[in-house]
Amino acid sequence: MVRAAPEKSKGDATRERIVHRALEIASLEGLGSLTIGSLAEDLGLSKSGLFAHFKSKERLQLEVLEAAASNFTLEVFHPALVKARGLPRLRAIFDNWLGWIQSNQSRGGCVFIAAAMEWDDREGEVRDAVVDWMQKLHAGLVRATELAVQAGDLRADVDVDGFANDVHGIALKYHLGARLMRLPTAVPEARASFERLVQSCAP
């Protein structure tokens, strides 16, 4: 039978469970180190039973990225929409982003950043998906920056693309400081960098 929208069958439930756990592991060990065998054992499934849900490992990786992308917009962009257009919303996006990267629970860092470094010299659908998401992220940052300019929170002559790049750079450096270096000062340092950047663009 061909179902239409909600997809609530038993298979879809475990499939969701698999992707959810796979995202956690991929965040910790990297999307490339994600292995079907250990993932199946971790979930109490058989290797072949898990594999049957996706016809290939690459498909699993792509669904993991898809889930991560939807989580990102849900945890970073959406909550910021309640803030007023302009600097408040921009700051909320940045703060949520820091929280997403740190993610005090078991999740380990932004899976896209790790995947971006892992796949930057490879080819294939995984790489394409990461590139695509990065473009959307950049577009989102640019849009928020433009609104801040329109709101008069930033000078009218700021390079919105450059501003988005700089914010992204601060987030990347924060990822290093918080996760690799495990610096307790990473959050205030990142916030300070952000505020300095905003200050330098203040009208």
Add this chain to the structure above:
Amino acid sequence: MVRAAPEKSKGDATRERIVHRALEIASLEGLGSLTIGSLAEDLGLSKSGLFAHFKSKERLQLEVLEAAASNFTLEVFHPALVKARGLPRLRAIFDNWLGWIQSNQSRGGCVFIAAAMEWDDREGEVRDAVVDWMQKLHAGLVRATELAVQAGDLRADVDVDGFANDVHGIALKYHLGARLMRLPTAVPEARASFERLVQSCAP
């Protein structure tokens, strides 16, 4: 026999050859994806013959990082020493850094950045080595920034740690733009970010 300094035996020569090629591959595929079998085949050696030089894969990875570190100081920091203390030297370091990341030859990006993302949630000597190098990199950037302050090129009240963080962030974002996104505009954008940062700290 225990030799002292120059180490010119046959074994050391091939050992050097191995590490050199291993660094190239690790830059392209990632330090974790580096495999002894394919590396041996690539060099025309037997797997066991190559393995005998290092007693473990981890040791090989550590020597690769060591070689990368010495390359970095040789290509990024040392050439900048001919420039005058202050902003000229700082700018030279940044430019050399961009060149190191892009590295128009077969080498693929900064192996430390990739390793940093790959090992940020693992434990072991490789992680320790990456952390150690990152600290030294930060110290080098801070030192160059301090000299720029002393030279009067930057305001006396700038947060040198924060400045170093921001420069590092710009370089990280450039890595993404140049390698993953393959943007031809990555270099001028990174330079523009750097100049904006300097401008915002000008006396």
Add this chain to the structure above:
DNA sequence: TGCGGAAACGAACGATCGTGCTATTCACGT
């Protein structure tokens, strides 16, 4: 209640992983 298809399993495959052993080849000092 029974039936049909979806879902999960068990076993096996070829390949490759890192790592030990032993044997062979080579370079070099006496």
Add this chain to the structure above:
DNA sequence: ACGTGAATAGCACGATCGTTCGTTTCCGCA
């Protein structure tokens, strides 16, 4: 020139990788 230790090769090991196939279990509808 020879003998010796370093350097490399050959082979095998257990483990694990992604993937396939055939079977079994289970859910949901008639």
